Amino acid sequence: MLELVIVLVMALAIVSAFLMLITNNAVHSALFLIVTMMCIAFLFLTLNAPFLAMIQITVYAGAIMVLFLFVIMLLGADKLDAATVETPPERRYRLFLPLATALGFALIVMLGAVILGGRPLDREVPGRTPQIRVINAAPDAGEFEVHTSDGVLVSGVPFREASAFVDVPAGETRLLVHFEAIDRMQEISVPLEPNDAYSLIVYGEGAEPQITVVADDISTIEESRSSRVAVFNAYGTPISMIDPRSEFDENDTIVLIPELAPGQISDTFYVETGAIDWTFVNATNTSERLFRLNEHEIGIDDSELILFIGEPTISGANAIVRPSALPIIVEARPSFGGPRAIGYMLFTDFMLPFQLLGLLLLASMVGAIVLTHREAERAKGRGVGRRRVSRPLVNVIASQVGHEVTTATEEPAQLPEKMGE
């Protein structure tokens, strides 16, 4: 169905571009060009470029074509190519009646579709390169390097930190973690799929750190303005997570995760933005509270991975391991082709071209003013120089007659010279 509509719109674009070429009336040409531009805006929508579609309609079909039509009408250039046959207005407009009715009906249908919950076109978003980051949640592991078959991927991630996302080619990938301090190698094989973001988590206390890879979807989701949280247990014992809604009533709690074994990741929670007060408790003895996220702020469109880790408070022989939560926050990736994605690229990779474009627009503004202003200035200068005395009189005559009085201007201009002789 959508494919048929796309083909029809493509045909309409080509036909109206052709009509733009062959019609004699410049105004009709401009209107046909607007139809072609609207069709191209629709094609942009089907190409996962909603921002470009809006720009196409507002800037191209709107602003630029208004300028064209304005100049066409200003110069009276609409019938310069050939004289069109004048038909009485009543007959001309009667032909437009069915077209106007159909267009009005189409507008009502579209407005209804929008009001009754329109959805964007359901097109497949192109696959993005998978990304991977490394999170260090192992207090005793020391320095480590992560290798792929192509070389070192990430190295030197400190404890309680996460590396930035690194692009990796899709497919089955072997990741090798080399712990330099304790001279230990560990290997894991993961099938990396496009569009997914992965976290390689190094966790576990003592001299035997564990590694695991969890998939993480950080792309923007349908429910906009919401954030998501997942919990990973990097602690020694199974934990459970509750939401203590009341400070005073022990029983007024919601169990969010009944039991999370070590090395497991929970389901993703979709939460409202704001503060959360989730509490981690021992899974076997739920009255034993391990850690509480105190008024932890969740931002708009954030994708958050909370690692529950054991953090040693005193280094040395008599280390006390204290349970702690480590939130790793990453802003969700903007949807492909949307305004946020375009804006992000404009302000990062394309900042210099954007600035140069601003200069170009300034130059073109100055150019447009200079080109249209010079003529008027010269006419004014000539009037002051030669016809100073008679100019008001000529103006009055010209305004009375309705056009420039050429013969009348010559004689009064010569009059002062004769008087001087």
Place this chain on the structure above:
Amino acid sequence: MPVTIDTYVIVSMVLFSLGVMGVMLRRNAILVFMSVELMLNATNLALASFANQWGSESGHLFVFFIITVAAAEVAVGLALIVAIFRSKKSINIDELHQMEG
């Protein structure tokens, strides 16, 4: 009929060729200008379809820049046409031949 990137590129090619035809065949300077706009639009369509194919937004940025450059070009071009019309009382490009050698 499956719509692939080929379809978009063919449509873009056809629109571009129509624009070239307009630039070469029409006499009215404003219509020549509009044909140039059609060619830019055809290029934009091709760029957007390539961006979609590769999953990279750089193509979208180029379309954005082309639209902006087109706006600048229209501002200067229409100012030129107005200036020419003031001096020549015509915008037929066949009558503008004072620059021939």
